[in-house]
Amino acid sequence: MKTKRLVAMGIAAVMGLNLLTACGNGSTSSSSGSGEGVTITFWHAMSNAQEQSLTELTDKFNAENGQGITVELVNQGAYKDLESKLTANAAADTLPDMAQAYNNYVTDYVDKIVPLDDFVKNDFDNWEDIVEGYRIENSEYGFISGLPFNKSTYPFFYNKTMFDELGLEPPKTWEDLETCGAVILEKKGIPMLGYDSMCDMLEIFLRQNGAQYVDETGALFNTPEGLEAVEFILGLYEKGYARLIGEDSYFSNLMSAEQIAGYVGSCAGVTYIVTDNEGHEFELGVAPIAQGKYNAAYNAGTNLMMFTKDEAKQKAVWEYMKFLTSAESQVKWSIDTGYVPVRTSAYESDTYQEFMNGDTPGAITARAAYGQAPYGYVPSNYFKGANEIRNKVSDTLTMCISEGRTAQETVDALVQAIDEVVK
Amino acid sequence: MKSRKAVTVLVEIVKYVVLIAGALFTLLPFVWMVLSSLKSGGEIIMIPPTLFPKKVLFSNYVEAWTAAPFPRYFLNTVLVAGITTVGVLLTSILSAFAFARLDFPGKKIVFSLFMATLMIPGEMLLITNFVTITKLGWMDTYQAMIVPWLANVFYTYLLTQFFSSVPDALYLAAKVDKCSDLKFLFKIMVPMNKNAITTVAILSFIGSWNSFLWPLLVTNSKEMRVLSYGLVRFQSEAGAQYQLIMAASCILVLPIVVVYLILRKYILEGMAYTGVKG
Numbered sequence: 001m002k003t004k005r006l007v008a009m010g011i012a013a014v015m016g017l018n019l020l021t022a023c024g025n026g027s028t029s030s031s032s033g034s035g036e037g038v039t040i041t042f043w044h045a046m047s048n049a050q051e052q053s054l055t056e057l058t059d060k061f062n063a064e065n066g067q068g069i070t071v072e073l074v075n076q077g078a079y080k081d082l083e084s085k086l087t088a089n090a091a092a093d094t095l096p097d098m099a100q101a102y103n104n105y106v107t108d109y110v111d112k113i114v115p116l117d118d119f120v121k122n123d124f125d126n127w128e129d130i131v132e133g134y135r136i137e138n139s140e141y142g143f144i145s146g147l148p149f150n151k152s153t154y155p156f157f158y159n160k161t162m163f164d165e166l167g168l169e170p171p172k173t174w175e176d177l178e179t180c181g182a183v184i185l186e187k188k189g190i191p192m193l194g195y196d197s198m199c200d201m202l203e204i205f206l207r208q209n210g211a212q213y214v215d216e217t218g219a220l221f222n223t224p225e226g227l228e229a230v231e232f233i234l235g236l237y238e239k240g241y242a243r244l245i246g247e248d249s250y251f252s253n254l255m256s257a258e259q260i261a262g263y264v265g266s267c268a269g270v271t272y273i274v275t276d277n278e279g280h281e282f283e284l285g286v287a288p289i290a291q292g293k294y295n296a297a298y299n300a301g302t303n304l305m306m307f308t309k310d311e312a313k314q315k316a317v318w319e320y321m322k323f324l325t326s327a328e329s330q331v332k333w334s335i336d337t338g339y340v341p342v343r344t345s346a347y348e349s350d351t352y353q354e355f356m357n358g359d360t361p362g363a364i365t366a367r368a369a370y371g372q373a374p375y376g377y378v379p380s381n382y383f384k385g386a387n388e389i390r391n392k393v394s395d396t397l398t399m400c401i402s403e404g405r406t407a408q409e410t411v412d413a414l415v416q417a418i419d420e421v422v423k
Numbered sequence: 424m425k426s427r428k429a430v431t432v433l434v435e436i437v438k439y440v441v442l443i444a445g446a447l448f449t450l451l452p453f454v455w456m457v458l459s460s461l462k463s464g465g466e467i468i469m470i471p472p473t474l475f476p477k478k479v480l481f482s483n484y485v486e487a488w489t490a491a492p493f494p495r496y497f498l499n500t501v502l503v504a505g506i507t508t509v510g511v512l513l514t515s516i517l518s519a520f521a522f523a524r525l526d527f528p529g530k531k532i533v534f535s536l537f538m539a540t541l542m543i544p545g546e547m548l549l550i551t552n553f554v555t556i557t558k559l560g561w562m563d564t565y566q567a568m569i570v571p572w573l574a575n576v577f578y579t580y581l582l583t584q585f586f587s588s589v590p591d592a593l594y595l596a597a598k599v600d601k602c603s604d605l606k607f608l609f610k611i612m613v614p615m616n617k618n619a620i621t622t623v624a625i626l627s628f629i630g631s632w633n634s635f636l637w638p639l640l641v642t643n644s645k646e647m648r649v650l651s652y653g654l655v656r657f658q659s660e661a662g663a664q665y666q667l668i669m670a671a672s673c674i675l676v677l678p679i680v681v682v683y684l685i686l687r688k689y690i691l692e693g694m695a696y697t698g699v700k701g
Contacts, residue, residue: 085640
């Protein structure tokens, strides 16, 4: 009796499954079966406002491209999930037609990227209009591996109310970092500074002091300039002007609770700063980050890469890529999301200039981002292990700071951590 | 007499204090999740944190629920976790019985091979499993999420240990009564070990319910995603909407609590083996 019931239940379950799968298949096949049109899939990691804006842009493209191209957007979770997904699909040779990716995602399957050189040469509106740093980044593999799409920079977010009250300006130099830090610590008892990403902070300070960071041969900062930069960083933390963040947390939270007076983090984070909490109402300020002997500001964000081997699909992907990186799309995308435009002409467009002159959080962030754009660099991460180095450097630096190690000890520990990955 | 009673009472009190403290300690994250799911986005990041929300916002649940097709995710997760659990129970019970009770050539070698696979970290199998799934053309299907997890060596091992401890006499007695192996297994062995089997069922269900990476890897369409995928929607590189994550987590965890409440009596039941007479 019992066995019979089990079998019956099993059959029912299988039938139910088939039904569900059938529904699923039905909806996908209907979208791709429209005559001679081409359907391409685009894997991305955008969520919330960013996903909404991307969907709007894509809907527009699907409706207006006039060539029967349909783009299917597939969200694959957060960046790290997208990365795992791409790695697995590269191994199975089932990569999507196109995807968002950092260069360091693809170091193990560079040969699967479709070079875009010919597309750019024959059918692209002004490659020189793309911001130079992004052009360099997308040429690191010796060919044009992608087009920049969602680009961010790390400006300095600060509590303007607090700075004004103490008669302070946002720090412009390394010396300002120390003087501002001292005043805020003395008057308010809180640190002035935090960095969302430790490895990026290290690279910023190294570059600003004329030192190099890392390449495929290993660490490059075991030099007097490098040591000096590390010493300065350690000093900020030791004196209490800067603080570390724990795991799974963001400085935007500490900022909202007025536990910190400012921080350096992604410009896309501005929407997470709450300035009207009861008892913690303040005005938000955003400024370009403080500079050292040399100017340097960190740029982040992914590029669009093409993987499809099918010629018709390649053409379709290219049309879509051109659309997403066009000045018009970039202006909308940047205003909607807080990313920075990848084209000079998009920066200079009337719409974007008008937006930047506003006083919304997005606008003041955009102004700060624009202010430090000339110093922007994109970290080199085209070599194998680049991603692992990021994690190791962040962990090692955090450990050295919390253990109060000396500058030389810290440099040694960092160099060792990096060399372990490279060798 | 009286003093002994006082001591007993005292011992009871201490016992309960320790138990209550333990219960609070275990419950706190859960309570925190529920309370946080009702706070505003600003309040949730306040320092010092508030325990009870200043203003109770049930709207978080609405917002979380509508941010993604959760009903569909829910259905998928229930199906995947349910079928996986049934499958795991079937394979583990049958193989555990074979290892514990039956004699067949090469039993020890096969068992050692089973054990050896426990040494291989799951991450290493991820890519090869994935390649297999794509070669089979199973991308974006339920079987891709279910089939690779239908057998579990650890649960087989666990049940083998339990089954081995059932006295031989029972098996031999059943054999004398002309009871088939399968009948013995399901009429005597399984009921006698229902606590262990329930534990396996719960662990398997929870594992399947919470799994994230594998379902993400083998699905692409919105119709095939599972609940855990819904949670990452509220996180980004630069910040997270904690109140929505918490609300979605509450929704996600609810069925697990229900399953636990239903099966609770089996877990809590002592290891009451029926003895062998004589």
